[in-house]
Amino acid sequence: MTNYLITIIxxxxxxxxxxxxxxxxxxxxxxxxCDSRQFYKETAIGTAVPxxxxxxxxxxxxxxxxxxxxxxxxxDFERDAIEKLEELFLENNVQIMVGGSGLYVxxxxxxFDDFPEIDESIRTKLNxxxxxxGLDYLVETLKELDLTYYNYIAENNSQTxxxxxxxxxxxxxxxxxxxxxxxxxxxxxxxxNFTPIIIGLEADREVMYDRIEQRVDIMMNEGLLKEVETVxxxxxxxxxxxxxxxxxxxxxxxxxxxDFAVEEIKxxxxxxxxxxxxxxxRTENTEWYNFPFDVSKIITHIEHKTxxx
Numbered sequence: 001m002t003n004y005l006i007t008i009i010x011x012x013x014x015x016x017x018x019x020x021x022x023x024x025x026x027x028x029x030x031x032x033x034c035d036s037r038q039f040y041k042e043t044a045i046g047t048a049v050p051x052x053x054x055x056x057x058x059x060x061x062x063x064x065x066x067x068x069x070x071x072x073x074x075x076d077f078e079r080d081a082i083e084k085l086e087e088l089f090l091e092n093n094v095q096i097m098v099g100g101s102g103l104y105v106x107x108x109x110x111x112f113d114d115f116p117e118i119d120e121s122i123r124t125k126l127n128x129x130x131x132x133x134g135l136d137y138l139v140e141t142l143k144e145l146d147l148t149y150y151n152y153i154a155e156n157n158s159q160t161x162x163x164x165x166x167x168x169x170x171x172x173x174x175x176x177x178x179x180x181x182x183x184x185x186x187x188x189x190x191x192x193n194f195t196p197i198i199i200g201l202e203a204d205r206e207v208m209y210d211r212i213e214q215r216v217d218i219m220m221n222e223g224l225l226k227e228v229e230t231v232x233x234x235x236x237x238x239x240x241x242x243x244x245x246x247x248x249x250x251x252x253x254x255x256x257x258x259d260f261a262v263e264e265i266k267x268x269x270x271x272x273x274x275x276x277x278x279x280x281x282r283t284e285n286t287e288w289y290n291f292p293f294d295v296s297k298i299i300t301h302i303e304h305k306t307x308x309x
Contacts, residue, residue, distance in 0.1 A: 007096075007197065011280075013211040030059045046227060126168055
């Protein structure tokens with residue numbers, strides 16, 4: 001019997017959670033959450049974790065299962081998600097994965113590239129160099145050591161240049177192996193015991209932006225500022241370098257007003273959604289649906305695929 005992984009992708013605030021629950025109830029299956037921001041127990045409001053009612057409506061996995069103090073990356077998630085899916089497919093040959101973290105979705109569907117171990121001394125020196133020379137040093141070093149990957153980031157997601165953890169990782173691989181980071185990509189062939197059925201959700205820009213603004217307002221009303229105050233002592237952790245937290249950290253440090261911080265959250269969330277769309281539009285074999293979604297059509301498409309493939 002063939003296993004099928006219904007994979008729901010799309011930008012933030014588009015309605016992925018609601019659709020995933022409707023599909024889980026129809027197919028009587030579980031939901032694998034593939035949103036790297038929702039792993040953490042301490043950040044429920046700012047990451048739009050499903051409500052208690054939504055979590056009770058279908059069995060979810062990988063939501064609030066980690067602490068921001070834990071070290072957890074895409075390779076760890078790939079391993080854990082595949083193990084969980086192997087268990088779930090014993091119960092039902094149809095399961096659901098939903099989320100807006102493109103890298104994590106890709107890791108489950110296609111596998112994550114293997115990289116050699118990097119000597120700890122290289123990592124230590126790179127951290128020291130970063131503290132002294134700043135982020136520009138990492139960006140320029142990557143440009144020098146791996147122009148191919150530098151150009152890829154510039155064209156596809158320039159915000160990555162502002163992420164010190166990821167930039168350090170790219171550079172340490174270049175230095176530690178003597179080879180470009182890009183030379184290790186897509187070398188690994190992974191076999192999967194499932195066939196993906198990929199459902200993409202999108203909306204007209206005005207609709208998407210309106211949904212984002214409403215969501216941010218709801219988050220603030222639900223206590224996002226108090227949540228950010230709680231995690232403020234850990235503001236330098238990688239898990240908190242994300243929209244909704246950085247902006248309010250600036251407010252708590254008296255760098256901005258609260259109104260300005262909220263508007264920045266909305267603006268940066270819109271930018272984040274645009275990057276998600278750019279990423280997901282490259283996903284092959286995706287059936288796209290425009291908001292508002294006709295769930296019955298989506299179910300018919302899935303049932304057709306499971307019978308036809």
